[in-house]
Amino acid sequence: MAQFANVMEVLSLLDKSNCRKCGEKTCMVFAASVFSGKRQLHECPTVSKEDIAKYGVQPKKRNKIEEENEKVLSLLKDRLASIDFEERAETIGATSHNGRITLKIMGKDFSVDKEGNAYTDIHVNPWVLIAALNYIIFSKAKPLSSNWVPLRELPSGKDWYRLFGQSCEKVLKKTADTYSDLFSDLVRMFSGTQVEDQFKSDVAVILSPLPLVPMLICYWKPEEGMESALGLFFDDTGEANLGIEGLYSLGVGFASMIEKLARQHGHSV
Ligand code: SF4
Known part of the structure; x- marks a missing residue:
């Protein structure tokens, strides 16, 4: 399968009409997303079948932020192993059962086991998982002030x-x-x-x-x-209750979840 050398190579395969059928504002934005692996070539209806077959599914390129998130997650998972789930659950408004701790995230159940694996119906990106693990490990469970x-x-x-x-x-x-x-x-x-x-x-x-x-x-x-x-x-x-890094991760994770949701609903962002 051929790999793209740069964004311009992707752009050369598009009809450059900026028609927005892919949900992006311009062909250039779409090309950059394909190059980074966030979008796939077949999501533009103007690309020929031959080009789609030639380039196939492009691997997602890892960026510095993803690598950083992975390191943070690995540290949090190590720390999680020594946490007493039953004791923490009582303190932070969660429940503990069968080696998992369960909290409500946006009204939906979200469980984590000792290895830091998440079990939930909601889409979990690494930012949200980082925020949830920070909460389980570090929250001081202070009563809310409503300020x-x-x-x-x-x-x-x-x-x-x-x-x-x-x-x-x-x-x-x-x-x-x-x-x-x-x-x-x-x-x-x-x-x-x-x-x-x-x-x-x-x-x-x-x-x-x-x-x-x-x-x-x-x-x-x-x-x-x-x-x-x-x-x-x-x-x-x-x-x-979450630490400043946890709040930052929560906000960024939430924004990225909502951006994805908007795209799925056909709203170009
Ligand atoms: S659907 Fe294709 S041609 Fe239309 S804006 Fe997106 S990339 Fe450009």
Whole structure:
């Protein structure tokens, strides 16, 4: 099977009409996704059968972030082996049974065994797994205060805020801009609760990605030449209950899950 040497080689096989049938805004974006292994050539309906057969399924290229996530997961899994599931379950609002600890993530059961293998119906990306393992191992299980704050106002938030804005809030905002049913779908699919009067936003939804780590998403629609805006807020106990790295992973994992969902529903992001 032939491998692509660069993005331009992929682009040369597309008709460059930017028709968006693949869900991407331009052929160039699609070509870059194929080159990185995120998308496959056959997802563009204009590519010839011969070219699809020639290039087949391209392997996903590992990037630095994936390698880093793998290292973090491996450290967390080592640590998990020494955790007393029964004792932790009582503390962190989970249950323990048959060598697994089970929590609710977005209202759905999510179990982990001693080796760190996850058992759940929801799509789990490595970010979400990192957040869940951080919660099981490190959560201080502080009672919620119901005082919502942005990440930058948490004790160690300043160092993470910019990166969080780029990798989480910006991704979610782009999704919300094009996916008009996003907030009602979050309520329907992830047991979210729509709330009023939150920071003067047009829409606000509270989600429970982990038992003691709720998340408030506020969206301000565009108006009079002003761009839309989106902010993600945590309870001010968030850092005690998940750690700043766990909160970062949770936000980025959630944003990437939602971006994928939007694409599946045919909303280009
Ligand atoms: S489907 Fe995507 S990649 Fe194919 S021609 Fe249309 S925009 Fe370009």
